[in-house]
Amino acid sequence: MKAMVYRGPYKIRVQEKDIPAIEHPNDAIVRVQLAAICGSDLHLYHGMMPDTRVGMTFGHEFIGVVDRVGPSVQNLKPGDRVMVPFNIFCGSCYFCSRGLYSNCHNVNPNATAVGGIYGYSHTCGGYDGGQAEYVRVPFADVGPSIIPDWMSDEDALMCTDALATGYFGAQLGDIAEGDVVAVFGAGPVGLYAAKSAWLMGAGRVIVIDHLEYRLEKARTFAHAETLNFVEYDDIVVEMKKTTGYLGADVAIDAVGAEADGNLLQHVTGAKLKLQGGSPVALNWAIDSVRKGGTISVMGAYGPIFSAVKFGDALNKGLTLRMNQCPVKRQWPRLFSHIQNGYLKPSDIVTHRIPLEHIAEGYHIFSAKLDDCIKPVIVAGAA
Template sequence: MQAMVYEGPYRVKVGTKPDPIIEHPNDAIVRVTRSAICGSDLHLLHGLVTDTRVGCTFGHEFVGVVEEVGSSVRTLKPGDRVAVPFNISCGSCFYCKRGLFANCESTNPNSDLASGVYGYSHTTGGYEGGQAQYVRVPFADVGPMKIPDDMEDEEVLFLTDILPTGYQGAEMGNIQPGDTVVVFGCGPVGLFAMKSAWLLGAGRVIAVDHLDYRLAFARKYARVETLNFKDVDIIPTLKELTEGRGPDVCIDAVGMEAEGSKLHSVLGVKLKMEAGSPTALNWCIQAARKGGTISIIGVYGPPWNLVPIGTAMNKGLTFRMNQCNVKRYMPHLLEHIRAGRIDAKGIITHRFPLAELPRAYELFEKKLDGCIKCVLLPHGHA
């Protein structure tokens, strides 16, 4: 099959790899019809996530058609269309029983970390990803959701990661009716966090970024107020907009490659002395009102970052964070899509056949041509 191949920091190509095979009775083989490039893939591309191995295939957002199932699979059959959560979860361990599918202890040898994840570093199990024509799906009776016959692949593609992630980010904010919510980052996850904040009762939603085209997209797509941190002093401005107190909820939808701080950029991104640049997280802590809530859905790598935890303690802030428990949210968010409350495919700005993957990565990484979200067509056609 044709698949994305990681060649080292900043280098990807499309190459030929062996077709995946059934390795366990509860596996399925899925022919990928749509895949996407995620901001988390850029962390891998830039060499910021440990144990990202040369030769691996990225991609944890994909939908497709079941080609083959193992002997113990009961819920799927060849021909079924499925959306596959990025978490690989067993469905029966201590965490899965509690709906914490992102913390499954059966699918990742590094059991103190997250669950297994498709197309990520070997710190999450080393599973091959979906930026390929075919992918092996373990625990096929647990994760995949059948796509309703009357829905298109692209309508549900983002149920595999970024829509549930944005929604969980808003949910973890414990938004109360009328709250002011600030979302740092106008990328795809941030956009869905904004939409979700409205659904959960926010009275005001403010988006922060530094790229004018992304801020314009957020205003149009999510109907939010926007601030460009290159144009204003962001913390005093947020205080001024909120009667001097600060927002009730701050959502970090950026993570380890945040801009805005030369110190953290040098320490974290260039020298690798921090697990990325925690600028957005620092701003959340500084901006939030006393007694407010910080929700972290931006990805940070271990082991540590420089953050003002003393300030957070003295302000009485509540922190909520996790990788997204995707399976838990899929049915609920599917109904929001059906009802027209969320136009999930409305964030897609570019589509590429798999053969043009390096160009897609370049556009997404460098934020060229108004790129918000790239979708890949592994078999070269709609």
């Protein structure tokens, strides 16, 4: 099969790899139709995620058709059109039984916190991802779901991570009716978080970013107010001004450790195999939210050595809530919103790129060229 293969920082190519085999009775092999490049994939692309090994295939957002199933799989059969959450989870451990699928205890021997993630280094279990023609899907009876007949392929693809994560970020904010919600970052997850905030009763949504084309999408897709932080001497002061000098009720960090990286991050990432991170957006969130407010964090962070203003958060009485999104837990609500016309996830897709040109897709997305917001990788025909 053809698959995207990592060869080192900024070096990816499409190569021939063996089609994955059934390794466990509850495995499925899925023939990928669509995949996507996620903002968090750029941490891998830039060589800033621990234990990203040469030869790995990235991609944790994908949909496809079941090709083969293991002998114990009961819920899927060859030919089923399926969407696969980015979390790999067993469905039965202490954490899965409580809906914490992203913290599954049985799928990642290399970490005590996060569970397994497709195509996201050996730190997250070492599973190959879906930027390929075929992918192995473990625990096939609990992870994938059959795509409803009424749902389009691209809408289903967005549900596998970006939309679910944005919705989860708004959920973690514990938004009350009429709340002022500030969203830091107007990438796909931030756009979905801003859109979702309205569904949860927000009275005002403000999106902060520095790229004008993304802010324009925040205005048209998420119907949010926008602030370009490069236009102000201090974005925190501006946030205070625009909220009557109280601050936002809820702040959502949809940025995480900056994917571009600074010198320290590149040294610690590429040389010491530890991803640093500059938590600028998180500190802005801490400073911009009102006393007693809530901060939701679902931007991607690794081990960070930079100072987070934890003392300020403590003294302001803030509630900080965070996790990797338990994707499948969000699907019933998201399906309802999509079917009823409140959400059209594919509206943020800007680029559709054949698998053989995925290296160019990574370059466009990483360098923020051609007003790229969300690139979709076309791996195979329907």
